[in-house]
Every structure is written in structure tokens, then in C-alpha cells.
Amino acid sequence: MREREDGNNGVFVVFEGIDGAGTTTQADRYGSFLRGRRRLAHVTREPSGGPMGSLLRLVLTQRVNLPSRHRDATMALLFAADRLDHIEAEVAPHLRDGYVVISDRYELSSIIYQSIGLEDEGARADMIAWIRHANRHALKPDVTVVVDVDPEVAAQRRRARGGASELFEEPELQARLARAYLRADEIIGGDRLVHVDGNGDVDTVTDAIIRALEPYVGEGP
Numbered sequence: 001m002r003e004r005e006d007g008n009n010g011v012f013v014v015f016e017g018i019d020g021a022g023t024t025t026q027a028d029r030y031g032s033f034l035r036g037r038r039r040l041a042h043v044t045r046e047p048s049g050g051p052m053g054s055l056l057r058l059v060l061t062q063r064v065n066l067p068s069r070h071r072d073a074t075m076a077l078l079f080a081a082d083r084l085d086h087i088e089a090e091v092a093p094h095l096r097d098g099y100v101v102i103s104d105r106y107e108l109s110s111i112i113y114q115s116i117g118l119e120d121e122g123a124r125a126d127m128i129a130w131i132r133h134a135n136r137h138a139l140k141p142d143v144t145v146v147v148d149v150d151p152e153v154a155a156q157r158r159r160a161r162g163g164a165s166e167l168f169e170e171p172e173l174q175a176r177l178a179r180a181y182l183r184a185d186e187i188i189g190g191d192r193l194v195h196v197d198g199n200g201d202v203d204t205v206t207d208a209i210i211r212a213l214e215p216y217v218g219e220g221p
């Protein structure tokens with residue numbers, strides 16, 4: 001356990017990937033693995049369960065519609081606001097208490113999803129810089145795990161999971177998102193990021209995640 005400059009003792013881990021990559025499954029399993037090793041672990045997700053996160057869930061399920069002209073920017077601002085609320089209400093208090101906090105999605109989702117609609121490289125780079133600026137007060141994760149999965153595999157898993165499809169769940173868009181996640185290091189160079197192949201069965205992926213995170217989280221209390 002480390003005493004960080006910001007007074008947090010815990011470790012902040014983020015799981016990222018396209019829809020159906022298995023991040024929810026793997027975040028839960030990693031939390032259970034840590035608890036089995038007698039570590040304090042708290043699993044959470046974005047959009048959060050707070051007021052802005054609840055509004056975002058209504059947008060994602062298309063029960064609330066945002067103005068179409070600046071939808072990406074509006075979404076990025078809502079996600080950034082939800083993130084600050086999530087940190088203050090849930091992430092930071094657990095880190096202060098020494099927990100490993102595992103968030104299913106965080107800033108990288110905003111960077112990738114809210115810029116993917118821009119075809120022009122320059123316009124996309126500008127948008128990413130603006131999103132990062134909007135998130136400048138958000139605590140940096142100690143490590144982000146990107147669970148890379150072929151879009152066809154993820155689509156199959158979403159079908160098996162069932163439920164209504166959400167805002168971003170179109171095959172062509174998901175394929176572009178998968179390519180963007182593979183290149184995440186180029187986008188957020190400097191931040192600690194590890195890639196794990198998420199195409200295997202659940203246990204194989206969990207084992208790979210445990211190995212990849214060991215240098216950052218450790219195994220013992």
C-alpha cells in the first residue's frame with residue numbers, strides 16, 4: 001500500500017473496452033479475486049449511480065434526447081461532470097480508506113467515444129485535447145486496463161446478454177471503437193496503460209488481467 005502525494009493510500013484501476021468486451025464481468029471478477037487475497041476492493045462504474053450518471057443512462061437508452069448539433073460535446077461535458085461527482089462521492093473516499101477502487105470505464109471512454117464521430121484527423125485531435133481539458137480535475141488512474149476484443153465477438157456477447165441495444169451499439173461504430181482502443185497508447189501517451197486480449201474464455205481473460213495488474217496492485221495486503 002502506498003502513501004500518495006494526494007493523501008490517497010489505495011490503488012485506482014480502470015477497465016476499458018468496447019460494448020460487450022466483458023469489462024463489467026472482469027471488473028467484478030478482479031474485485032472478487034482481490035477480496036479472496038484479503039485486500040479491500042471496491043468495484044464501481046461510469047456512468048455512475050449519481051444524479052448525472054442517472055441522466056446519462058436515460059440518454060444511452062434513448063429515453064432522453066440531446067440536441068443533435070453538438071451531441072458529442074454535450075455528452076463529453078455530462079460525462080466529465082458525472083466523473084467529478086463520482087470521484088468525490090465514491091472513488092476518493094474509498095482510496096483514502098486504502099481500497100483498490102476498480103472502475104468499469106473512466107476518462108478513456110470519453111476520449112474515445114466522444115471523438116469517434118469525427119472523420120477528420122485534425123478535428124478529432126482537437127476534440128480529444130478539449131475532452132482532456134474538460135477532465136483535467138479528474139484524478140488520474142494508477143493504471144488503465146484495455147480489454148481488447150474483436151467487434152464480432154463483442155457483438156455476439158451483447159446478443160447473448162440480451163436487453164435493448166444502447167446508443168453506441170452499431171456494428172460499424174463498434175469496429176471503429178475497437179480500432180481506437182487498440183491505439184489508445186498513442187492517444188493517452190504518458191498515462192499507465194496495459195492491454196489484455198479479451199477474446200478468450202472468462203477464466204483465461206481473468207488470469208491475464210491478474211498477471212497484467214500484479215506490478216501495479218500487488219497481491220498481498
Ligand SMILES: Nc1ncnc2c1ncn2[C@@H]1O[C@H](COP(=O)(O)OP(=O)(O)O)[C@@H](O)[C@H]1O
Nearest residue numbers: 019020021022023024025157161200201202205
Ligand atoms: N470472456 C468471455 N467469454 C464469453 N462471454 C463473456 C466473456 N466475458 C463476458 N461475457 C459475457 O458477455 C456479455 C457481456 O459482458 P459484459 O461484462 O456485460 O460486457 P461489457 O461490460 O464490456 O459491456 C455478458 O453476458 C457476459 O456474461
Ligand SMILES: Cc1cn([C@H]2C[C@H](O)[C@@H](COP(=O)(O)OP(=O)(O)O)O2)c(=O)[nH]c1=O
Nearest residue numbers: 019020024046047079105106109110113168
Ligand atoms: C464513461 C463513458 C461511457 N460512455 C459510453 C460507453 C458505453 O456505450 C456506455 C456505457 O454503457 P454501459 O451500459 O455501461 O455499457 P457496457 O456495460 O456495455 O460497457 O456509455 C461514453 O460514451 N463516454 C464515457 O465517458
